[in-house]
Amino acid sequence: MTSKYREKVLLASERLGLKEVESALDNACAQAIKSDPSFIKVLSSMLEQLGEEADVRSQEALIRFARFPYRKTLEDFDFDFQSSVAKQSLQKLLDEDYLSRKQNLIFLEPPGVGKTHIAVAFGMNAAMSRSKVQFISCSELIARLREAQERNTYLRRLASFARPALLIIDEVGYSQMSSEDSALFFDVVCRRYETGSIIITSNKSYKDWGEIFGGDSVIATAILDRLLHHSKSFVLKGESFRMKERREDVRL
Secondary structure (H helix, E strand, O other), rough: HHHHHHHHHHHHHHHHOOHHHHHHHHHHHHHHHHHHOOHHHHHHHHHHHHHHHHHHHHHHHHHHHHHOOOOHHHHOOOOOOOHHHOOOHHHHHHOOOOOOOEEEEEOOOOOOOOOOHHHHHHHHHHOOOOOOOOEEEHHHHHHHHHHHHHHHHHOOOHHHHHOOOEEEEEEEOOOOHHHEEEEEEEHHHHHHHHEEEEEEEOOOOHHHHHHHOOOOOHHHHHHHHHHHHEEEEOOOOOOOOOHHHHHHHHHO
């Protein structure tokens, strides 16, 4: 069996979860090739197709699990309109595999400038690469943790937010948290510290984060200390995409 087709068969088998194929492959193919040399090529093509289909199913399952509000990629983003962030800077993070380095990404400043779109694009990229992602708004995160406290399942719920390779927390700062809620948010950040990446979008600059967390500058500093240790921050500026679309609708 040629090394070319042998490697293809083994790779496809691995994608399909057929871990025992290699040990039996060479003997089986040595016998088959005597009667029909084309068998190996057919087997390779068949398994490769099945592997591709398995990849698509896995990617789709991971995208559904993530619960993105919509499906967007960096290719869909209008970098001409939103020029305060460069596509090359974002692509570099993907190329350098920020997930494997447990790096956090934080997108700041006004509503409507594309922060959530970029966060979703990073999440989609991770899911397409077969990494587990969870997207959640800050308010829903806190609500789920509160509910878990009431049901005595807090540690289990906290662990569920620690497991994905990437946790995206959207809209941090749109409403002020109580000291109790701030402590819940702190728990999530602590559990993920240096174990998995977090992407955060916020309408507040860092100097206003004490205000987000109930006016408690101590807990705000503790949260930022962990988030910013391995992180990259982006401050997006300019006009809202929604305002741009409204103007275009009026012109139509």
